[in-house]
Amino acid sequence: MSNTRLIARLDVKGSNLIKGIHLEGLRVIGQPNDFAKRYYEQGADELIYIDIVASLYGRNSLSHIVESAAQEVFIPMTVGGGIRSVDDVTQMLRCGADKVAVNTAAIANPGLITDIARRFGSQCMVLSIEAKRVGQEQWQAFTDNGREYTGLDVIEWAKRGVALGAGEILLTSVDMEGTRKGFDNALVRAVAAEVSVPVIASGGMGTADHAVQVIKDGHADAVAMADILHYGRASISDIRTAARAAGVKVRNFEHG
Amino acid sequence: MAKVIIIDYGVGNLLSVRRAFEQVGAVVAISSDPATILAASHVVLPGVGAFADGMSALRRRGLDKVVLEVAAAGMPLLGICLGMQMLADTSDEFGANAGLALIPGRVESIPTTAVSGEPHKVPYIGWGEIHPTPTSRWDGSPLNGTKPGTAVYLVHSYRLIPRDPAHQLAAYDYDGHAITAAVGRDNVFGCQFHPEKSGRAGLRMLAEFLSIKGSSAGH
Numbered sequence: 001m002s003n004t005r006l007i008a009r010l011d012v013k014g015s016n017l018i019k020g021i022h023l024e025g026l027r028v029i030g031q032p033n034d035f036a037k038r039y040y041e042q043g044a045d046e047l048i049y050i051d052i053v054a055s056l057y058g059r060n061s062l063s064h065i066v067e068s069a070a071q072e073v074f075i076p077m078t079v080g081g082g083i084r085s086v087d088d089v090t091q092m093l094r095c096g097a098d099k100v101a102v103n104t105a106a107i108a109n110p111g112l113i114t115d116i117a118r119r120f121g122s123q124c125m126v127l128s129i130e131a132k133r134v135g136q137e138q139w140q141a142f143t144d145n146g147r148e149y150t151g152l153d154v155i156e157w158a159k160r161g162v163a164l165g166a167g168e169i170l171l172t173s174v175d176m177e178g179t180r181k182g183f184d185n186a187l188v189r190a191v192a193a194e195v196s197v198p199v200i201a202s203g204g205m206g207t208a209d210h211a212v213q214v215i216k217d218g219h220a221d222a223v224a225m226a227d228i229l230h231y232g233r234a235s236i237s238d239i240r241t242a243a244r245a246a247g248v249k250v251r252n253f254e255h256g
Numbered sequence: 257m258a259k260v261i262i263i264d265y266g267v268g269n270l271l272s273v274r275r276a277f278e279q280v281g282a283v284v285a286i287s288s289d290p291a292t293i294l295a296a297s298h299v300v301l302p303g304v305g306a307f308a309d310g311m312s313a314l315r316r317r318g319l320d321k322v323v324l325e326v327a328a329a330g331m332p333l334l335g336i337c338l339g340m341q342m343l344a345d346t347s348d349e350f351g352a353n354a355g356l357a358l359i360p361g362r363v364e365s366i367p368t369t370a371v372s373g374e375p376h377k378v379p380y381i382g383w384g385e386i387h388p389t390p391t392s393r394w395d396g397s398p399l400n401g402t403k404p405g406t407a408v409y410l411v412h413s414y415r416l417i418p419r420d421p422a423h424q425l426a427a428y429d430y431d432g433h434a435i436t437a438a439v440g441r442d443n444v445f446g447c448q449f450h451p452e453k454s455g456r457a458g459l460r461m462l463a464e465f466l467s468i469k470g471s472s473a474g475h
Contacts, residue, residue, distance in 0.1 A: 003382050075454075093269040123304070123381065
């Protein structure tokens with residue numbers, strides 16, 4: 001397999017970097033790009049920006065944040081939250097994003113996945129899935145940061161999304177998000193086993209060991225990390241070192 | 257000062273490439289005008305997407321001939337991602353399609369299994385560690401000064417296999433397969449990876465590319 005990617009995830013509301021629990025109860029942490037630059041310098045493999053209220057209010061405030069990050073961050077950037085159309089994608093790419101993550105609009109109009117993949121390539125189209133456990137080995141997809149029930153089975157939706165053109169899946173466990181209790185490894189494993197594209201595990205990382213577990217047990221291709229980094233409980237390089245010590249292949253950053 | 261032209265043929269997002277060259281001190285413009293391109297000190301052929309779409313977009317604008325002129329004039333040329341693959345003779349992606357034939361070789365899909373026979377994921381998305389091949393020389397190329405084992409960011413399903421091993425500057429390992437990461441022949445260079453998204457290591461390669469002087473010799 002390829003090197004597992006260590007991705008810093010920045011949830012944004014308005015102009016602030018925020019962090020919640022189960023995607024709610026938000027606290028302001030600071031200016032997103034102060035953190036973005038730090039993670040770039042620490043050796044993050046990618047950045048993901050999510051505007052967590054964009055679909056709720058029907059707007060997106062990330063353009064300026066991404067545009068300014070692109071001035072000093074030279075690693076791939078994925079942007080999500082409030083992407084509703086091919087034009088929205090064009091706008092985000094113009095600001096310096098490399099990929100977009102789409103959740104709510106893809107569920108409302110699955111054809112959007114195909115439209116984005118055809119126009120910009122599958123590598124640009126990340127299907128974002130917010131998953132809530134509803135039973136043993138069973139999860140359903142939610143939208144609007146875990147508020148809105150869709151009735152879609154996560155595994156079926158992931159497979160359909162890939163068939164429609166999604167090039168990656170950003171899989172967030174609403175149950176584990178913000179708890180620091182570890183990823184939902186079973187969720188990640190269940191999706192990774194069914195799709196041919198990379199799966200980014202998100203939600204629940206409290207320690208570097210949690211990343212190792214979701215890579216080894218969950219077969220995650222990439223790990224999204226948020227408050228473990230934001231609050232400085234570990235740096236990207238701590239996590240890289242811990243992953244390597246546990247036998248996980250990660251990129252050689254020391255030569256960078 | 258280096259004056260870089262990024263060829264605009266309507267494919268992909270050119271801003272990141274532009275920003276990265278600015279970061280290493282170049283004056284950069286994005287253009288599809290032949291005269292402007294030929295007046296540059298360094299030319300970049302970017303690109304994402306399918307091979308046939310890229311080639312037909314170049315041809316529609318008459319830019320395939322301009323790229324060949326750039327190469328023949330001895331100007332340093334750098335193809336990135338699809339821009340590198342289009343330097344080859346042909347590609348198997350969605351049927352056989354002719355490329356620019358600046359680097360003899362063909363483009364074919366990345367094997368869908370590891371050498372061990374285990375399935376692995378294609379496209380390859382992520383950071384691969386690049387190493388020189390037994391016959392390659394990195395001096396005089398954008399890789400001059402890069403340490404073997406440096407990781408770069410790649411997103412691709414197809415790979416270029418140069419006919420002459422000497423044209424393969426670097427490869428990365430994907431489960432036992434040596435995948436071409438960079439090619440070079442005289443003043444013509446290509447990288448499968450995205451130097452503009454490969455952190456400081458990538459910026460360094462772009463700075464090295466800018467330090468390559470054009471010649472009137474060409475090939």
